Every structure is written in structure tokens, then in C-alpha cells.
Amino acid sequence: MDREELARDRARQLLRRYGVLFRELLERELPPLRWAAVFRALRLMELSGEVLSGRFFEGVPGVQFMSPSALARLEKGLPEQARYWLAAQDPASACGLGLPGLDLPPRMAGTHLAFHGARLVLVSKARGRELEFRVGPEDPSLPASLELFPAHFRREHDPWNVVRVASINGQPARASPYKAALLVRGFTEEYRGLVLRARV
Numbered sequence: 001m002d003r004e005e006l007a008r009d010r011a012r013q014l015l016r017r018y019g020v021l022f023r024e025l026l027e028r029e030l031p032p033l034r035w036a037a038v039f040r041a042l043r044l045m046e047l048s049g050e051v052l053s054g055r056f057f058e059g060v061p062g063v064q065f066m067s068p069s070a071l072a073r074l075e076k077g078l079p080e081q082a083r084y085w086l087a088a089q090d091p092a093s094a095c096g097l098g099l100p101g102l103d104l105p106p107r108m109a110g111t112h113l114a115f116h117g118a119r120l121v122l123v124s125k126a127r128g129r130e131l132e133f134r135v136g137p138e139d140p141s142l143p144a145s146l147e148l149f150p151a152h153f154r155r156e157h158d159p160w161n162v163v164r165v166a167s168i169n170g171q172p173a174r175a176s177p178y179k180a181a182l183l184v185r186g187f188t189e190e191y192r193g194l195v196l197r198a199r200v
Contacts, residue, residue, distance in 0.1 A: 007041035011065075014038065015051065017091065019070040022060050024097045059101040080117035083141070085148045087112050105132075114145035121145040128163035128196075137177045146185045153198035163187075165194040 010033055014021055021042065023035040031037065042065045045051045051065045056074065066074070088095040088104075088111035096107030105111050105123050114122040122145040123132040135142055152160040165187070168176035173193040187194040 004041065004044070007038055008045060011038040011041045011045060011051075015065070015067050015070065019073070020056055020064050020066045022064045023062055024060070024099065025094075028091070028096075059099050078118045083114075083116055083144045083147075085112055085114040085122075085145075085151070112148055114148045116141035116144065122148065124148060127160065129166050131165055131168045131173075131178070133169060133178055137181060142178075142181050143185060146182065149196055150186075150198075159198070161198045163196045164192070165196075166192060 011021070014026065014029075014033060018025060021038075026033060026035045026038070042051055042053075046053050046065065049068075051067055052071055053063050053065050056064050056066055056071070086093055088107050089109060093104075093107065093113070094102055095104045095111070095113075104120070105113070105125065108125070110125065110127045112124045113120060114124070119141070120134050121139070121141050122134065124130075125132070128149060133142065133145075149160075149163045152163075165173045165182065167173055168178045173179065173182075174189060179189070179194065182194050182196075183189065185196075187196045189195075
């Protein structure tokens with residue numbers, strides 16, 4: 001009974017973290033939090049009405065579990081004006097899961113993603129050295145996506161002090177049509193690209 005309750009507590013923790021659970025998502029967790037360790041608990045929680053099972057997201061093979069409150073939030077839809085960013089290696093990131101229909105970069109250190117609602121706007125690789133915009137240079141969501149970089153300057157753990165952009169969408173940064181948007185956000189033009197420095 002103690003083991004069963006511990007497995008349920010772990011499943012509840014994972015549901016709070018992710019909102020939806022499926023096998024591929026839990027492959028990166030520690031062994032006690034992986035699919036095989038919590039699947040039975042999730043099935044028992046489903047029988048008691050604590051969780052729901054089904055196919056909530058297309059492209060995810062197999063059964064998915066979600067709490068009723070998470071399903072209610074999903075049915076309301078994502079706030080389209082929400083702006084956020086996360087690291088490709090963040091536990092909440094779907095990078096590296098290999099799910100069909102998701103055009104995401106590999107799960108690598110130094111890669112970050114900026115979103116506007118459900119739409120991916122910017123992929124920053126190698127700590128900003130390579131940028132890939134998924135919107136046009138005049139898109140109104142572009143300036144907010146660049147707040148990703150000052151946020152790295154302000155973080156408590158291992159803050160950045162400079163971002164050096166060498167290429168944008170495969171072109172040299174200084175020749176890119178996105179250059180003007182970066183200059184407006186505080187970047188400066190240097191010999192090898194565009195540079196943003198933390199303000200001291």
C-alpha cells in the first residue's frame with residue numbers, strides 16, 4: 001500500500017508539472033518517475049476519477065493521462081497573447097521527443113525557444129550565436145521574442161553578459177532583413193555580427 005500511494009504521489013507531481021502524461025514524455029525522468037513506474041498508479045487514479053485517459057493530442061502514440069482541471073484549461077485554449085520562452089532542455093520542452101508534426105530543434109544545451117501563444121517565433125542556438133525566426137521581419141510578435149536575451153542577463157544562476165549573433169536564418173547577421181529589429185532592441189553592429197551586452 002505504501003508503494004502504491006508513493007507511486008500515486010509521484011504521478012500527481014508529474015501531472016502538476018506537465019499537465020498531460022504519456023510514455024515519450026517521461027523517458028527523460030529519473031527511474032522512479034518514468035512511465036513503467038507510474039502507469040499502474042495512473043490507471044488506478046483513472047478508475048477513481050482523479051485522472052482521465054484518452055487521445056488529447058494528435059501525434060502522440062499510445063494512451064495519454066490528464067487531470068480534469070488540466071483538461072478544462074486545455075478546452076479553454078491557450079492564451080494567444082501569452083509570450084514565454086524556455087530552454088530546449090527544460091523538462092517542459094517537447095524538443096527531442098520525436099513527435100510527428102512538431103518542428104522543434106534538437107534538445108541541446110544553449111538552445112532556447114520563444115513563443116507567442118502556441119506559435120514558435122524564435123529559435124536561438126549556441127547561446128544566441130545562430131538565430132532562426134519563424135515569422136517575418138515585420139511580424140508584431142518579433143520584438144517581444146527578443147526579450148529572451150535580456151532575461152538571460154537578469155537570471156540569478158550563471159547570467160549571460162553578452163550575446164553575439166553571427167547568423168540569422170542561415171545568412172550573416174549583418175546582411176539579414178532582421179537586423180533592424182535587433183538594432184532597435186539594443187543590439188549593436190560589429191565586424192563579426194550583432195552584439196547585445198548586459199548593462200552594468
